Amino acid sequence: MSERNSIWMWASAALLCTTILAGYMALNSQSKLVGLQADYDALMESVESMQGSLEDLTILIDMRVDYGEGNIVWYNSTRVPLNAKLLEATELIASVDFTLSDYGAIVNEIGEVGGDEGFFWLWYTYEEDGWQLGMAGADTWSLKEGDIVAWEYTNVFPF
Numbered sequence: 001m002s003e004r005n006s007i008w009m010w011a012s013a014a015l016l017c018t019t020i021l022a023g024y025m026a027l028n029s030q031s032k033l034v035g036l037q038a039d040y041d042a043l044m045e046s047v048e049s050m051q052g053s054l055e056d057l058t059i060l061i062d063m064r065v066d067y068g069e070g071n072i073v074w075y076n077s078t079r080v081p082l083n084a085k086l087l088e089a090t091e092l093i094a095s096v097d098f099t100l101s102d103y104g105a106i107v108n109e110i111g112e113v114g115g116d117e118g119f120f121w122l123w124y125t126y127e128e129d130g131w132q133l134g135m136a137g138a139d140t141w142s143l144k145e146g147d148i149v150a151w152e153y154t155n156v157f158p159f
Contacts, residue, residue, distance in 0.1 A: 057082055061089060061143050064150035067113045086123060086149060087138040104137010110151055118157040124150040 059082060063075040080089040087105050090096050094111035107121040108114050114121060123134040123141075126148035134141060134149075143149070 059145040061147045065110060066152040068153040084143050085139050086141040086143060089143055105139035107138055113153055119153055119155050122152050122154050
């Protein structure tokens with residue numbers, strides 16, 4: 001066999017080997033893709049079934065926090081557990097420091113705001129006739145679907 005034919009034979013063999021290797025890699029990648037797609041579909045099905053469970057075990061509320069000096073933050077459509085108390089819901093959106101008393105929990109700080117002399121955190125619920133001052137401790141007030149509640153850092157001795 002001539003040297004020229006030998007080069008072509010080796011080049012053809014190398015090309016054949018790389019073609020076979022590329023085909024194997026493509027099939028292997030396709031196999032992995034099919035497996036990943038099946039895993040993804042199973043995960044999405046699981047998430048969708050959990051979404052139904054999540055909606056059955058939680059409620060949505062809107063919470064307004066007035067930190068004072070015009071700093072007001074709304075937490076709309078906040079998902080909280082069924083039968084959650086206002087204090088629990090507040091702890092979901094910010095760090096809360098409170099003191100338990102005979103009258104229920106007295107909130108000292110929300111989100112590191114609080115502790116100033118003469119200022120207290122008061123809470124309100126929104127009713128048909130406007131904002132109503134909360135008349136129970138935040139640890140005893142049960143929330144229900146669609147409640148609109150507010151916290152306000154207030155100077156209770158303005159004079």
